Amino acid sequence: MTTTGEEHTAAGTGPWWWVRWRSAVLDASLASASAVECAIEGIPFARDAGLPVLVGVVFGLVAGSVLLLRRRWPIAVVLVSIAITPAQMGFLMGLVGLYTLAASELPRRIIGALAGMSFAGMLIVTFVRAHQGMGVRGDVTMGDWFVPFVSIATAIGMTAPPVLLGLYVGARRRLMESLRERADSLERELQLLAERAEERAEWARNEERTRIAREMHDVVAHRVSLMVVHAAALQAVARKDPEKAVKNAALVGDMGRQALTELREMLGVLRTGDGLSSVRVRAVPLAAVGVAAAAAASRAVDDGAEGPSLAELDELVGQSAAAGMVVELSVEGAVRGYAARVEQTAYRVVQEALTNVHKHAAGAKTHVRLAHRDAEIAMQVENECPPEPGSASAVGLPSGGNGLLGMKERVAALGGVFVSGPTDSGGFRVSAVIPA
Secondary structure, three states: OOOOOOOOOOOOOOOOOOOOHHHHHHHHHHHHHHHHHHHHHHHHHHHHHOOOHHHHHHHHHHHHHHHHHOOOOHHHHHHHHHHOHHHOOOHHHHHHHHHHHHHOOOOHHHHHHHHHHHHHHHHHHHHHHHHHHHHHHOOHHHHHHHHHHHHHHHHHHHHHHHHHHHHHHHHHHHHHHHHHHHHHHHHHHHHHHHHHHHHHHHHHHHHHHHHHHHHHHHHHHHHHHHHHHHHHHHHHHOOOOHHHHHHHHHHHHHHHHHHHHHHHHHHHHHHHOOOOOOOOOOOOOHHHHHHHHHHHHHHHHHOOOOOOOHHHHHHHHHHHHHOOOOEEEEEEOOOOOOOHHHHHHHHHHHHHHHHHHHHHOOOOOEEEEEEEOOOEEEEEEEEOOOOOOOHHHHHOOOOOOOHHHHHHHHHHHOOOEEEEEEOOOOOEEEEEEEEO
């Protein structure tokens, strides 16, 4: 089936080769008009040919009805119109057929060849008929210029307008189809982008929850671990050494207050939404808001002004020492300031490593090393083999198994390197290097 430029749909609703019923009705009307025209023109043709009038009428009806096939076989319609041109029949068929042919997606050379044949046929027939008419009237002088002029003008008028109109309509239709396809493609791309934005928003929300959980773990685990250690010591010496019991009780109270203070600060940041006030819902897609909110919340948790810093490292080590741990702190290189996230991450790594020593190697001697280098800061927490392997369980400190993973995620987020594992002597070592 030859495409004639009508609107295409995935599933046509019209009969046979028509896409729509409206197109079928239009073609049936044009074919009826062409059949009537050819039938009327077939009467003088039958008389000139010496045939019965009925034969000429029937021939005209059959020839004119071919226009019904113009959308499916436009070439056949044009060839039939050229064939009946000598009988001075099918003028409507020729006009509509040439228009349909030019508006189709057939190659230009075929359209040009058939248009040229139609032009030549119309020129010859018009020239002969006009010359015969001038000869009957006896005006031979006027026929020298009038007959060629009329022939050329008629041939051009019967072929050029429908061909040019068909070419214009076909080009315009193809352009509209191209724009429609481009719009559909753009819509699909926008839908894909929206789906990806929603995926990014979901990833950001998960990342936010992970970071908040990690921060909560780092804040609570160390303080509570020390509180449990002091509470166990308090229980052991309550009757034997009341002064030490009072001291341990005071330390437990201090640890609890510090843990509550840090929790309040962090939860206050989450409630007030520091950093989230810049996110506006107006004229912003929901997915983009989710990404921005998650990122801002993560920054609020990690970059809070009240977060710990390396200046508090001595106090952190002192708290572990007060809980009975034998711990040494050594610092190498010139002490200098770093970005807030770098200092917080370094502090949390040491804090979580000491917490793990309290949980799994109570009583083991521990070495904390901090090195300030030109382009990075390195830290290492290494404990020796605990004297009593069962001491940790005796204290009753649970382990969630997320400490090392949280440290690794923190360091990796800043482009650093994190390594942890047992030592040859039976201890455990945690090392991290963070770009400065």
